[in-house]
Amino acid sequence: MELREFNDVVHPPPDYPSPDVSQHSLRLRTVAAPAPAQQSSGVQFDWASPPPEDAEDSSETRNLRELPLHMSLKRAVRQVQQMRVPVVSSSWNIKHSQTFRRFCEVAKNILSYFVLWKRGIQRIGGHFGGGVQSYFLFLRFLVILNFLSSLLIAAFVLIPSIVFRSLNFNSTSNITIVNTTGLETCMQYDPKPDALMVFFNYFLDLVSGTGFMEYSYLFYGYYNNTMIESDGFSYNIPLAYLLTAAFYFLFCFFCIIIRMGGTARVVVETGAGAAGGYCMLVFTGWDHGLQGDRAVKLKQNNVRYRLQVDLEEERLKKKAASLTLGQTVSLYALRIFLNLIVLTLIVATFFGIAKATQFSQSMKTTGFTGLLLQYLPSMVITASNFVVPLLCDKIALLEKYSPSTTVILALLRAVFLRLVSLGVLLYTLWEQITCKGEIGSDDCKLCGYYYNQYKCWETRVGQEMYKLTLFDFLITVATLILVEFPRRIVVDHCSCKLSQLVGRQEFLVAPNVLALVYSQTVVWTGALFCPLLPFINTLKFVIFYYCKKITLFQNCQPATRNFRSTTSNFFFLLVLLFGWMLASVVLLYSVAKIHPSYGCGPFRLDPTMWDAVPQAVNMLSTTSRAFLFYIGSQKCSIPLFIFSCILLCYVSALTSVHGKSVALLKSQCALEQRDKQFLIRQIEELNATMQKAEHEPKLLNTENEPFQHTAATQWNQHNNYAFDPDEDPRPY
């Protein structure tokens, strides 16, 4: 509708009045236009036009803002709207809706003050473009997610534990009837530190989560398996612990899905637009919000580079299509060989991580070497995450893929490396704790886990995750101080060839985002065993934001390579989801399969962590119990499952229908254009023949009439399928 109106504005029809005056709403009325080539200044208003049939106040204001007219004309339209005498009964309605609208706008304005880091991220986007801004938006999303999760955990687990412990409530242990004879060795767990401590040991303990840190609210082992009861108020701590962990996971899952949904909608609407590369680049490649001489120059270089890369890709494609059979075969053989090398590298990394984990878990040295040994798995993971992608990039140069494929492949390899290396670490831990899964073996027979080495295995796992988080933080800050700042100083002040070659740091978005995904996955994995980890992660990410912002503005130059921010947002959320799935596998397995430690934690005397839930359910009243059993039974769950499958099919069918209708509308657009061209040609021919006929003597006038008539009929026949009914069918 707006498009047609704009066409009316830009190409106003010559002297003919619009045929269906009364049905047009009061938006735009083009009466007379002096010349078709003039712009919208030729628009005038029909003040006598009748009011629109359905007057919605808010939609009118919205449409007023969206009119492509000059401001003075818009104000004139607004005056007309306001001069219109409202119907008596709805005048209160109109004023009411107007004040309500104003209130909403003011409220939205105030709420925007509470958006975290709004100005900072806008500034970053202005100077460095959409790609870098998307990294910071992702970081902000993770900060808010972690903050809300830490509030959740604090409210339901931490604060009740602190309160009950300090107030010494009457607490009863959950299990009273368990045969604990013969299990006394399993229940030995004494992590209480010495009263007197050297500062160095204090620091070591802080950094590795042992000593005084181990028996504290930080780790699983400190929480009690008690149920607090006083004056009809009861609080089941083990149940709260378990359910909070479950809700935390579900909450994160829903947040990610909702955010993905928003991004996915844009992707579907625009048809995953990789099509139309050149015109898209020319018309939407320039970021008008850029300021600053340097940023603009870099953006111009960026656009030029992208155009040249696209042209290069075309050339390569043409060349690839023209390769002989022998050359194609040798190229594919080379690619397979190089992929095998990459695979070998990655497998070697996994092997190294497994060995390092086993070694560090079995060593018990103290002091500085002990600290280094404890951090060995973290160091190996970080080193491999740095070195292996670098090698893969060098190998990718030989593979001769097109530039866009190279970028995607590098991303996929990096993601695979990061997530699976964490998985290998966890697998190695599991092997050690459960004696490679064989509960019946000697070491694990008595307690169900390797009690000699792991008196409280959950705390140990929590400590590993804590160390990974801390090490990641230390490495990032150290890289900042020791690598990026000196690099900038060297490049700026030393004009030797090496510094020109290396150049200023580029802020590469993909590796940074993958680092965030990795940190978040570690936090999710460790949250069950180290409840304060989300809070620590919030602080860590907040510090990251400020550090990255400082390094961005001081040390970096904008990326010279392409980065399509919208589709990549979706990709990063997808990778985050994979991390979540990995963490949830760990959660489910630890809750359901491994025997909790006897000596520590809120589940000490239960066969599995999950058992807290059936016990709690048994204490409910009969009706609630019956209700819960009904929900869990097959009578309810199978129909529910079928229903959700049907819903899924419906939604996917809807998506495909939308896609098809978008394609249909596009082809209809194209068809309309071609019809218009055809008709214009016909008109020109008609005009030419008419002019020729006029030059002939007037005696032939009578013969011309029927000729005109048939031409007009022909015109009307075309009218039926080319134009919409309310468009002006007169000659252009």
Added chain:
Amino acid sequence: MGNKQTIFTDEQLDAYQDCTFFTRKEILRLHGRYHELAPHLVPMDYTNDPDVKVPLALIVNMPELKENPFRNRIVESFSEDGQGNLSFNDFVDMFSVLSEMAPRELKAIYAFKIYDFNVDNYICKEDLEKTLNKLTKEELTPEEVNLVCEKAIEEADLDGDNKLSFADFENMISRAPDFLSTFHIRI
């Protein structure tokens, strides 16, 4: 803040609020920016709607527009006389369309106007060449420019007349996910 501002009447502020995507505070701030461009020309008191236009040369010196290669075309497209002299109405209009709240269709209309250098309501090959040269600071070779223009027209032109009408342009823009975020100037 005790002083009641007397730059605009309440009626005028309401009108601006309804016709643009700005709030009252932002409109007053915009007036401050407009006044800064030409302090001797722009009156502080706008209650009687003075007919004052700031010339193009002063407007393109704004920090938001100074480095933009399309600054002249942007200002010309929003001016009523087509020469780039903006009244305050046009000034507010320009930044309203370029703000983040303006919808895609509205931005597409003005983007088309901006890229149409010879103002004939079609983006022809010469317009595209000029756009490209402004984009890349004329560092592409003439063959590359030619090639890119041909490919761009080939991709977007639906009716086969070797130039882009508004319908072609809008069709192409609807497939661009980044258009809303790149066609955006913060003020």
